[in-house]
Each structure stands twice: as C-alpha cells, then as structure tokens.
Amino acid sequence: MIGSDKALRLTAELAAAFASTAARRDAERILPAAELDRLSEAGLLAITVPxxxxxxxxxxxxxxxxxxxxxxxxxxxxxxxxxHFVYVRNLRRQGTPALKDRLFAELLAGKRFGNAQSEAGTKHVRDIRTTLRPHGSGWTLTGRKFYATGALLADWIPVLAHLDVDGPLHVAWVERTAAGVEVIDDWNGFGQRTTASGSVVLNEVAVPAEFVTPYQVIFDGPQTYGSFAQLLHAAIDAGIARGAVTEAATFVREKSRPYPDAGVDRAADDPLVVHAFGEVELAVRAAEALLREAAAAVDRADAALTARSAGEASLAVAAARAATTNAALTAAGRLFEVAGTRSAAANLGLDRHWRNARTHTLHDPAAWKVQRLGQWAVDGVYPPNHGQL
Structure with a gap:
C-alpha cells in the first residue's frame, strides 16, 4: 500500500522527468497524455480512495x-x-455504496475522473444550465460545458447538472466514451496551454439512476469540499512560483552575463540580483508555509468537522490562495528582471511561467480571498459556505 512518504517520493521522481520536457510541451502544445498515464500507473491518482x-x-x-x-x-x-481529486472527495461523501464499489475499484485500477462543471456564457460561474431530464427508469443529460479540465484525458466525467430545469444540482457520472458525449479540445488560453480545458458537449446522454448523486446538499452544513478544492488550486500556484525561481536561478548561474557596474565575474554574484532573488524567495516561502498550514487546517476539519473547523479551514485556504497568487505572479514576472535580456529569447520558453501564473491565478479572484480575511479580522465572520472557499 502506498503511504504518504512513498507518494511524495514517487511524485518527486516523476516531476523531475516531467520538468525536462515541460517547455517543449508548452511550445508545441503537446498534451501530457503519457505523463498522466505514468501518474496513474504509479498509483498516485488513487491516493485518496478510502x-x-x-x-x-x-x-x-x-x-x-x-x-x-x-x-x-x-x-x-x-x-x-x-x-479528479475533488470529485473523488465528492464520491466519498455522496456516492451510494454500489457506486462507490464500482468507481473506487476503477480508480484503484488506474482510471481517472475529469470534470464538466463550468459553462461559458452564463451569468456567473455558479450559473448552471445543463439538465438531467427523466427518461424511463433513468435520466438523459443535455448541455454544454467549458473549462472542462481533465475531461479529454479522463475515463469518467462527473457532470454538474440540474434535475430538470430548476431542480437541485446533482452530479451525473458519465463514461468518457458514452454515446452522446463529445469532448472538444478547443481550449486556447495563452497559458496552461496543455490542460485541454476545452468543451464537453452532452447530447441526450443516457444516465442510469444509480449514476446520479446529489451535489447541492453538500453545502447544507459544514463541509471541506470547497476548501479542499481551493487548497489544490493554491498548490498549483505555489508550484508555479517555485518552478519559476528554480529555472531563473539555473539561468542566472549558467547563462546570464553580469552588469558591468556590479564588478563581478558572475551574474549570480551581482548583489542586486541576489537581493531580488531574496525578495522573491521570501514571497515563495511565505506562500508555501501558508499552503502547508491551509492543508493542515483542512485535515483538522476533516477529522472533527464543525462549523468552526470548516470556517477555519476556509480562512486558512483563503490566505494561502491570496499568497500563492502573489508569489506565482511575482516570481514569474521578476524572473526576467534577474535573468537579463537573454532570458527573453522566445525559444527558451521562460515566458511560460508568467503565462501559466497569469492564466491559472484568474481561476478565482484573489481579492475575494482577501475580502473574506478582512471580514473575519473586523467582525469575526467566517466565509460563506460554498464550493469556492
């Protein structure tokens, strides 16, 4: 059985291999299908199966x-x-015993979940139009989703939809290859170019009743569903920040020329460059520390779930999201300041760090995280109980 230490060791080994080809994948928009398969084969995508x-x-x-x-x-x-990990958590909480038996076995065999949640052209991100309509003993599913990260490379696609037009939100667990399911690789963001976060079109997809589970009821009481989802977004931004610092440092040591006035032989010895790295490292370390504290707060709430522990987890994750947003944008932007003119060469692909940071940090406005922290500081008010906090 894979434990925490082994999971992190395997991840570090695979990450080292993935890093060596990241710039090429970005430049040529090569989707990381083989890399996802390696994660599945290593058992890393099944680590939250109960x-x-x-x-x-x-x-x-x-x-x-x-x-x-x-x-x-x-x-x-x-x-x-x-x-994938968010919907594993959803299944743990909302799945029937039979559905859990089926899908957890598939996860342990290396299968993956995608998602089909957000929709383009609606009033806001929580405005959902996709519907499940009664059909015989089950349902038919119709709608169009966007930002469906992971769906193209998934085996199962959890789809967020209303029961009929105005009914409560549910999750329809749909096989990627089911009749009426079309996944379109039409994502064209300037960053995060190879997430395949495009469209899922659902045209009267037949869904058995046992593959439809409640969603909206998750938020009727204390929950860590939202804070867990946001925690993983913070982890992505923290990773972007650390990756930018690491590659910038390598470039400065190996390729940058020193500024003449510095009077040094290596750009890495220029005191202004070193100071700039120190400032960025400070921001990144602070973000990483807040990320660890946020993760610990989610774990504490999972162990003893109350309105207070869930609220504390949301606050901790809000702080981590705001800090990691700042760290990712700062590290990816200041990379060029410390690395110099040569770093702007398009063939190096160093701009991908900023493009990735800018694109992913748009996922949820950091300003709203700060707003929630301010409301707590002033009036002791916990964040609202929904999936984005």
Whole structure:
C-alpha cells in the first residue's frame, strides 16, 4: 500500500522527468497524455480512495504536496488532476455504496475522473444550465460545458447538472466514451496551454439512476469540499512560483552575463540580483508555509468537522490562495528582471511561467480571498459556505 512518504517520493521522481520536457510541451502544445498515464500507473491518482475500499486514504496535506511538486515541474500536469481529486472527495461523501464499489475499484485500477462543471456564457460561474431530464427508469443529460479540465484525458466525467430545469444540482457520472458525449479540445488560453480545458458537449446522454448523486446538499452544513478544492488550486500556484525561481536561478548561474557596474565575474554574484532573488524567495516561502498550514487546517476539519473547523479551514485556504497568487505572479514576472535580456529569447520558453501564473491565478479572484480575511479580522465572520472557499 502506498503511504504518504512513498507518494511524495514517487511524485518527486516523476516531476523531475516531467520538468525536462515541460517547455517543449508548452511550445508545441503537446498534451501530457503519457505523463498522466505514468501518474496513474504509479498509483498516485488513487491516493485518496478510502481504506474501506482498499485505498491509501491519504490526507489533504499529502495531496496538496503532490500537486505542488507536479506544478513546480509542469503546472499543466499539476492542474489536470485537481478536479479528479475533488470529485473523488465528492464520491466519498455522496456516492451510494454500489457506486462507490464500482468507481473506487476503477480508480484503484488506474482510471481517472475529469470534470464538466463550468459553462461559458452564463451569468456567473455558479450559473448552471445543463439538465438531467427523466427518461424511463433513468435520466438523459443535455448541455454544454467549458473549462472542462481533465475531461479529454479522463475515463469518467462527473457532470454538474440540474434535475430538470430548476431542480437541485446533482452530479451525473458519465463514461468518457458514452454515446452522446463529445469532448472538444478547443481550449486556447495563452497559458496552461496543455490542460485541454476545452468543451464537453452532452447530447441526450443516457444516465442510469444509480449514476446520479446529489451535489447541492453538500453545502447544507459544514463541509471541506470547497476548501479542499481551493487548497489544490493554491498548490498549483505555489508550484508555479517555485518552478519559476528554480529555472531563473539555473539561468542566472549558467547563462546570464553580469552588469558591468556590479564588478563581478558572475551574474549570480551581482548583489542586486541576489537581493531580488531574496525578495522573491521570501514571497515563495511565505506562500508555501501558508499552503502547508491551509492543508493542515483542512485535515483538522476533516477529522472533527464543525462549523468552526470548516470556517477555519476556509480562512486558512483563503490566505494561502491570496499568497500563492502573489508569489506565482511575482516570481514569474521578476524572473526576467534577474535573468537579463537573454532570458527573453522566445525559444527558451521562460515566458511560460508568467503565462501559466497569469492564466491559472484568474481561476478565482484573489481579492475575494482577501475580502473574506478582512471580514473575519473586523467582525469575526467566517466565509460563506460554498464550493469556492
């Protein structure tokens, strides 16, 4: 059975291999299908399957560190499994015994979840139009999703939909190859180019009743579903920040020329360059520390779930999200300041760090995380109970 230490060791080994080809994948937009297969084969995508179903049942802290290590190597590979782990948690909480038996066994065999949640052209991110309509003893599913990260490379696609037009939100667990399911690789972001976060079209997809589970009820009481999801987004940004610092340092040591006024032989000895690295390292270390504390807060809430422990987890994750956003943008932007003119050469692909940071940090506005922290500081008010906190 894979434990936390082994999971992190395997992740670090795979991440080192993924990092060496990350720039090429970005430049040529090569989707990381082979890399995802290696994660599945190593058992790393099944680490949250519960012990009751033969899984490792590893903590949120371990999952966050797995995602951070992957994102430091290639944040596209870090982002793709984010929704996979979130929907494993959904299945743990909402799945029927029979559905859990079926899908947890598939996860342990290396299968992957994608997602089909957000929709383009709606009023806001929580405005869902996709519907499940009664059909015989089951349902038919119709709609169009966007930002469906992971769906193209998944075996199962959890789809967020209303029961009829105005009914409560449910999750339809749909096989990627089911009739009426079309996954379109139409994602064209300037960053996170190889997440394949495109469209899922659902045209009267037949869904048996046992493959439809409640979603909206998750938020009727204390929950860590939202904080766990946001924790993994923070881990992606922390990874982007660390990856940018690491590659910038290598470039400065090996390729940058010193500025003449510095009076040094190596750019890495220029005191202004060293100071700039120190400032960036400070921001990145602070973000990593807040990420660890946020993960620990989610684990504490999972162990003893109350309104207070869930609220504390949301606050800790909000702080981590705000800090990792700042760290990723700072590290990826200042990379060029410390590395010099040569670093702007397009063939090097160093700009991918900033493009990835800028794209992924748009996922949820950091300003709203700070707003929630301010409301707590002023009035002791916990964040609202929804999936984005």
């Amino acid at each position: 012990a009751s179903h033969g899984g490792p049942d590893l903590s949120a802290s371990t999952v966050a560190e797995v995602i951070r290590l992957l994102a430091a190597a290639d944040p596209n590979i870090g982002q793709i499994p984010q929704s």
